[in-house]
Amino acid sequence: MNRTPYAWLLRLITPLLLIYLAGRALLDRRYRDRWWQRFGFVPRASEPPIWVHAVSVGESLAAVPLVQALRARYPEHPILMTTVTPTGAEVVQQRLKGLVRHVYAPYDLPFAVRRFLKRNRPLLGIVMETEVWPNLYHAAACLRVPMALVNARLSDRSSKGYRRFIKLIGPALRDLALIAAQSEDDAARFRALGAGNVYVTGNLKFDLPDQSESFVQGRALRRAWGGRQVWVFGSTHEGEEALALDVLDGLRTRFPDLLLVLVPRHPQRFEAVAALIEARGLSFVRHGRKEVPQSHHAVLLGDTLGELSGFYAAADVVTVGGSFVPVGGHNVLEPAALGKPVSFGPYMHNFREIRAKLLAADAGIEVPDAQALQRRLQDWLAQPQAAQAVGANGMAVVDANRGALAWTLKLLPFPDRG
Numbered sequence: 001m002n003r004t005p006y007a008w009l010l011r012l013i014t015p016l017l018l019i020y021l022a023g024r025a026l027l028d029r030r031y032r033d034r035w036w037q038r039f040g041f042v043p044r045a046s047e048p049p050i051w052v053h054a055v056s057v058g059e060s061l062a063a064v065p066l067v068q069a070l071r072a073r074y075p076e077h078p079i080l081m082t083t084v085t086p087t088g089a090e091v092v093q094q095r096l097k098g099l100v101r102h103v104y105a106p107y108d109l110p111f112a113v114r115r116f117l118k119r120n121r122p123l124l125g126i127v128m129e130t131e132v133w134p135n136l137y138h139a140a141a142c143l144r145v146p147m148a149l150v151n152a153r154l155s156d157r158s159s160k161g162y163r164r165f166i167k168l169i170g171p172a173l174r175d176l177a178l179i180a181a182q183s184e185d186d187a188a189r190f191r192a193l194g195a196g197n198v199y200v201t202g203n204l205k206f207d208l209p210d211q212s213e214s215f216v217q218g219r220a221l222r223r224a225w226g227g228r229q230v231w232v233f234g235s236t237h238e239g240e241e242a243l244a245l246d247v248l249d250g251l252r253t254r255f256p257d258l259l260l261v262l263v264p265r266h267p268q269r270f271e272a273v274a275a276l277i278e279a280r281g282l283s284f285v286r287h288g289r290k291e292v293p294q295s296h297h298a299v300l301l302g303d304t305l306g307e308l309s310g311f312y313a314a315a316d317v318v319t320v321g322g323s324f325v326p327v328g329g330h331n332v333l334e335p336a337a338l339g340k341p342v343s344f345g346p347y348m349h350n351f352r353e354i355r356a357k358l359l360a361a362d363a364g365i366e367v368p369d370a371q372a373l374q375r376r377l378q379d380w381l382a383q384p385q386a387a388q389a390v391g392a393n394g395m396a397v398v399d400a401n402r403g404a405l406a407w408t409l410k411l412l413p414f415p416d417r418g
Contacts, residue, residue, distance in 0.1 A: 218313025
């Protein structure tokens with residue numbers, strides 16, 4: 001399939017996209033918000049912006065230091081940021097409020113992407129990580145909008161899938177003015193698909209923003225919680241909350257004052273997780289209701305957005321979710337950068353390089369199941385100095401691998417760079 005039949009296929013299924021969007025809106029009211037923007041009906045820009053696109057939460061968080069650097073380097077240009085998911089939009093509003101204008105990204109429909117680009121006329125488009133949109137990239141090339149895929153990664157599995165549609169994917173990648181890959185392996189996979197202008201810049205996730213505010217929040221939370229030992233299990237998915245509560249049962253036989261801070265990845269699951277904790281007969285409070293855990297509370301449900309970093313800073317030990325179910329993991333660098341000993345499960349295929357670096361430096365631990373997780377957490381809680389040493393190793397790994405942001409900024413095909 002080349003781009004022409006692909007474009008016609010998307011035109012034909014546009015009614016199905018509307019049905020899909022309506023279905024999502026029934027399950028999650030936030031999908032009703034600005035739904036027309038997904039078809040390119042966005043406000044016209046008063047002047048051409050720098051455009052940064054991030055699909056959801058993880059990509060939006062990775063984009064934060066890049067956006068801040070772009071604002072500092074090009075203060076005369078507005079920044080437009082797009083996401084696909086409402087959770088991504090909420091991260092943008094919380095982390096970048098006042099720095100960017102947010103709209104939802106258009107579907108890769110020919111008429112939608114052309115409308116979006118003509119209404120904004122961005123000076124430069126920056127797409128985070130793995131998004132390949134043939135119609136968007138083609139329209140941008142026709143309108144002479146340089147596009148860059150940054151912090152780019154491509155797994156073996158995705159590469160094999162793309163190879164089946166090489167006549168569609170190859171030209172789309174060649175429409176890009178820059179691909180800034182996370183690693184040599186990622187770069188090689190992009191080149192094998194026919195991409196040009198591929199450079200290895202490293203992983204932007206190592207270039208975390210300043211952590212001072214998180215440390216302040218963490219100290220305040222620990223005081224409010226009475227100085228108890230704290231285990232934070234962040235970014236959990238379905239199945240991981242039950243695992244966490246099983247592990248908590250075992251840990252509290254030895255550490256009866258231990259507080260579990262449980263933070264589901266998706267807000268639409270907050271109520272289900274609350275019901276699960278209640279069904280287990282555990283005493284808990286909800287952070288979203290501004291409830292403060294007392295000595296008899298076993299669990300604090302982190303049912304808010306944008307506060308996970310503060311929770312991590314308040315922790316003695318951290319576990320990162322999306323890794324005990326086949327999701328692919330979530331960013332373990334955020335707790336590592338805060339000096340916390342971090343544990344994760346066996347499903348870390350979206351973070352292979354980061355996983356390898358942490359394990360090689362004794363800066364974290366991978367465990368296969370709940371029993372192994374309980375043993376590791378028990379060791380760390382009983383030996384806080386050993387746990388702190390692991391956390392210090394994590395901070396060192398993050399510091400040693402910074403630099404992707406500087407390389408990316410240097411390579412961006414900005415029109416006024418001369």
